[in-house]
Amino acid sequence: MSLQLDWSNEQDKIEIPEAWITRLEQLLQIAGEQEGLTEGDVSLTFVDDEEIHRLNRDFRHIDRPTDVLSFAMQEDGEDEPEIVFEVESEDEPDPFSGMLGDIIISTERALAQSEEYGHSLEREIGFLFVHGFLHLIGYDHEDAEGEAEMTAKQEAVLQKAGLPR
Structure with a gap:
């Protein structure tokens, strides 16, 4: 088993080449390896500013567009609503567990x-993807220490994938 990327494109302003998806899958594997995470599913959606603005307003109560949003399924934050999924049978796996x-x-x-x-769009999307992934697994940048840690981890992944600044 390995980390899996499921993606969709819900915008029509910028073409998403298949080579970029291959690169994002590579970044996911590198970031997962760096963090000791070998299994799990990540959903990625490309949207336009209007849609990310709506999502940012509706879910984070910030009324402006942003570059990337992450919604972790495994998060235990104080501000997160508790959602309990009941599995009908012990023989059926929990569809959200991975x-x-x-x-x-x-x-x-x-x-x-x-x-x-001053860098490529591919590099920027790769950076945003790795940034979002790190949020999914619990990292944040609410203080200088957290920001420095995330920045170092992001840059290490991008360097290893051949996407330096």
């Missing part, structure tokens, strides 16, 4: 940021 969560990336924000930082 799901790590959802990552949503705004391709419009990614494009603007790639131009602002």
Whole structure:
């Protein structure tokens, strides 16, 4: 078994080449290996600014677009609602047990940021994906220490995949 990426494209502003998906699958494996995580499913959705703005407003109560959102399935945060899934039979596996969560990336924000930082759109989407993945498995950047840790982990994964700054 390995980490699995399920993705969808719900925007029409930027083409998502198959090579980028292959690269994101590689990043998922590298990041998982770095974190000692070998199994699980990650859902990735590409959206436009309008949709990520709506999601950010509805779920985070922040009324503006953002670049990436992560919704962890295994999170035990204080602000997260407790959701209990009952399995009908002990013979049936829990369909959510391997799901790590959802990552949503705004391709419009990614494009603007790639131009602002002077690197490729592929690198920016890769960065946002790894950033979102780290959030799914419990990392945050609420303080300087957490931000430094996430930044180092993100850069290590991107370097190993051949996507340096």
